[in-house]
Amino acid sequence: MAKISVQHVSKTYKGGEVQALKDVSFECEDGKFFCLLGPAGAGKTTTIKLIAGIEAIDKGQIFMDEQDITDLLPKDRDVAVAFETYALYPQRTVRENLAFPLRAPMRKGGMSEQQIQQRVVEIAKLLGIEELLERLPRQLSGGQRQRVALGRALVRKPKAYLLDEPIAHLDAKLRHRMRGELRRIQLELGITTIYTTPDQLEALSLADYMAVLNNGVIEQVGTPAEIYNHPINLFVARFVGDPPMNTLQAKLDGSDLVLFGLAKLPVSAELKTRLANALAGDGVVVGVRPKDLDIVTPDSSEALFKGEVKNVQVLGETSIITVVINAHELRAKLNTQMAPGRGERVGLKFTLDDCHFFDAHTEQRLF
Amino acid sequence: MRSRRYIWWWVLPSAILFLGIILIPFITALTYSFRSLSFTTSTATGQYIGVENYRRLVFDQDFYNSFKVTFLYMVPAIILQGLLGLGMALLIAGAVRRARILIPIMLLPTLLTPVVIGLIGVLTLNPDFGVIGQFLNRLGLVQGAVLGNSDTALLAIIAVDTYQWTPFVAVILTAGLLALPKEPYEAAQVDGANRIQTFFRVTMPLLWQYFVVAILIRVIDAFRIFDIIWVMTRGGPGTATEAVAVYAYRHTFRYWDLGYGSALIMVIFVFISILVEYLYKALQKWQTA
Numbered sequence: 001m002a003k004i005s006v007q008h009v010s011k012t013y014k015g016g017e018v019q020a021l022k023d024v025s026f027e028c029e030d031g032k033f034f035c036l037l038g039p040a041g042a043g044k045t046t047t048i049k050l051i052a053g054i055e056a057i058d059k060g061q062i063f064m065d066e067q068d069i070t071d072l073l074p075k076d077r078d079v080a081v082a083f084e085t086y087a088l089y090p091q092r093t094v095r096e097n098l099a100f101p102l103r104a105p106m107r108k109g110g111m112s113e114q115q116i117q118q119r120v121v122e123i124a125k126l127l128g129i130e131e132l133l134e135r136l137p138r139q140l141s142g143g144q145r146q147r148v149a150l151g152r153a154l155v156r157k158p159k160a161y162l163l164d165e166p167i168a169h170l171d172a173k174l175r176h177r178m179r180g181e182l183r184r185i186q187l188e189l190g191i192t193t194i195y196t197t198p199d200q201l202e203a204l205s206l207a208d209y210m211a212v213l214n215n216g217v218i219e220q221v222g223t224p225a226e227i228y229n230h231p232i233n234l235f236v237a238r239f240v241g242d243p244p245m246n247t248l249q250a251k252l253d254g255s256d257l258v259l260f261g262l263a264k265l266p267v268s269a270e271l272k273t274r275l276a277n278a279l280a281g282d283g284v285v286v287g288v289r290p291k292d293l294d295i296v297t298p299d300s301s302e303a304l305f306k307g308e309v310k311n312v313q314v315l316g317e318t319s320i321i322t323v324v325i326n327a328h329e330l331r332a333k334l335n336t337q338m339a340p341g342r343g344e345r346v347g348l349k350f351t352l353d354d355c356h357f358f359d360a361h362t363e364q365r366l367f
Numbered sequence: 368m369r370s371r372r373y374i375w376w377w378v379l380p381s382a383i384l385f386l387g388i389i390l391i392p393f394i395t396a397l398t399y400s401f402r403s404l405s406f407t408t409s410t411a412t413g414q415y416i417g418v419e420n421y422r423r424l425v426f427d428q429d430f431y432n433s434f435k436v437t438f439l440y441m442v443p444a445i446i447l448q449g450l451l452g453l454g455m456a457l458l459i460a461g462a463v464r465r466a467r468i469l470i471p472i473m474l475l476p477t478l479l480t481p482v483v484i485g486l487i488g489v490l491t492l493n494p495d496f497g498v499i500g501q502f503l504n505r506l507g508l509v510q511g512a513v514l515g516n517s518d519t520a521l522l523a524i525i526a527v528d529t530y531q532w533t534p535f536v537a538v539i540l541t542a543g544l545l546a547l548p549k550e551p552y553e554a555a556q557v558d559g560a561n562r563i564q565t566f567f568r569v570t571m572p573l574l575w576q577y578f579v580v581a582i583l584i585r586v587i588d589a590f591r592i593f594d595i596i597w598v599m600t601r602g603g604p605g606t607a608t609e610a611v612a613v614y615a616y617r618h619t620f621r622y623w624d625l626g627y628g629s630a631l632i633m634v635i636f637v638f639i640s641i642l643v644e645y646l647y648k649a650l651q652k653w654q655t656a
Contacts, residue, residue: 049553052553053557054553054556054557075556075558081553083554085550087548087550088551089551089569089572090572100560101558104559104560152554152558
């Protein structure tokens with residue numbers, strides 16, 4: 001168990017042509033579950049490889065507890081990695097793949113053959129692959145291989161787990177179950193875990209702390225609640241939360257905030273002064289989460305926007321409706337029983353309390 | 368569909384080639400093997416004699432000897448070429464990119480015709496003026512001509528064959544090594560495997576299929592070895608280096624006994640087919656063992 005601290009790490013590929021990571025810093029406290037969230041190509045796998053020591057760092061340092069591990073060999077870092085691409089040993093059975101980390105010479109002596117076998121079966125049961133132990137990787141489906149890859153990481157009790165999209169290729173139901181299992185295992189063992197995922201829901205539901213990574217740059221670090229409730233910029237606002245946050249261009253007209261040049265929202269003098277700087281420039285972007293939008297009748301005085309329902313997506317208890325207002329689209333998440341039908345005209349309303357304000361030019365959060 | 372008819376035009380060139388240089392000669396040889404046909408015997412004019420040629424072959428001690436010689440040459444030669452080729456491949460694949468220029472240079476012996484390689488062998492092994500021949504004599508390892516001694520002639524052929532074909536094996540294995548996925552190596556690094564474990568648990572299993580290809584090509588080729596032997600020893604001294612192809616050649620084109628020669632070739636053909644099939648399965652099984 002250890003605290004992992006990544007400090008000002010940069011990494012380029014192809015002789016500097018491709019900047020994979022740019023001045024990345026974050027810290028994962030001892031025993032915590034840390035999620036790296038970002039779209040494909042954000043630098044998540046690179047981060048994992050650098051922490052594991054598989055690739056060399058160009059600039060910056062990585063610490064484990066207070067020890068600088070930047071130049072340590074992977075085997076001396078005592079971490080276990082679940083690779084996104086599985087990286088199973090192709091000509092070894094599942095059993096041998098799982099046992100291999102326990103058999104490596106430097107960790108030998110710790111466990112008897114019987115203990116190793118016991119541990120392998122234990123992990124296989126946990127991951128629901130005990131029937132596959134004698135198979136070869138090529139005889140397994142993608143999801144099964146991924147579980148073996150995850151098992152090969154979890155079989156040891158290292159200082160840290162580095163899990164690179166470890167459940168991305170499982171089917172939805174199994175993914176849901178594995179998410180719960182992973183969190184349970186991690187809490188039980190208390191082993192520091194760094195976990196990457198492109199799925200914001202996975203990050204929000206698993207992490208103690210998370211970082212949002214985009215184009216090799218950390219956009220924001222915080223608890224899931226902080227990141228969901230106070231996204232630091234438009235990228236984070238749109239990336240975290242499903243469906244993504246609605247963003248509306250706004251200008252000031254007298255004491256009213258004009259959204260999309262259509263709806264007028266009266267603002268207090270206080271809010272006006274807080275927005276003054278941004279309004280003087282390119283204007284403000286107002287963000288509203290779909291859950292904070294409400295439906296009213298189109299001729300209601302409360303309706304900020306009037307539009308036509310273009311699409312209704314039923315998710316079970318809730319539904320997502322897409323409303324077209326002139327050329328703009330807004331999404332609202334509603335209780336399915338309240339949802340209007342396709343083609344209906346509706347009004348939309350929300351309150352200023354639920355709004356996030358961003359500078360239209362810098363895309364940074366104003367408050 | 369109109370395109371259906373055109374398909375035959377595309378197939379035609381290779382069909383003609385296949386018919387002309389493989390199928391027709393093969394069928395001709397097959398029919399010869401059931402006939403008595405010799406250009407040097409006035410009574411052997413191609414009359415049908417059933418399995419007489421094959422019966423004769425069963426009792427032919429020289430024929431068995433030629434099989435023994437073939438294996439005595441083939442097994443050590445291929446093991447040697449496999450090991451040396453692997454070593455070379457590991458060196459090349461591990462070398463920096465610039466060293467890859469070595470690959471075509473290394474391939475030179477393989478690109479030369481076996482007759483030239485054989486001649487190089489004859490000349491360098493000559494006890495009077497050959498570099499290696501002189502050297503071996505001075506060291507006292509050999510008395511007189513290497514190729515004139517039935518104990519050393521086959522060794523010389525193995526050495527020359529290895530000189531020619533090791534680079535071929537090395538190139539296939541190098542291609543294999545450079546194409547291996549890097550993820551299992553990364554996993555092995557993290558798992559704490561040492562170099563020997565990494566080699567046997569990651570490299571060898573992944574490389575094995577390339578190995579199988581190289582070995583099978585070499586086995587098929589080695590079984591037909593002719594040029595090098597013909598240039599170096601003509602199968603001698605005595606029958607010490609008379610491999611099956613040399614033996615078949617002698618009967619067909621020296622004694623002009625086309626009937627018997629064809630029967631020999633048919634037996635060799637069937638034998639190689641069975642050998643390769645069996646070997647392929649065995650090597651495949653070994654991979655997963």
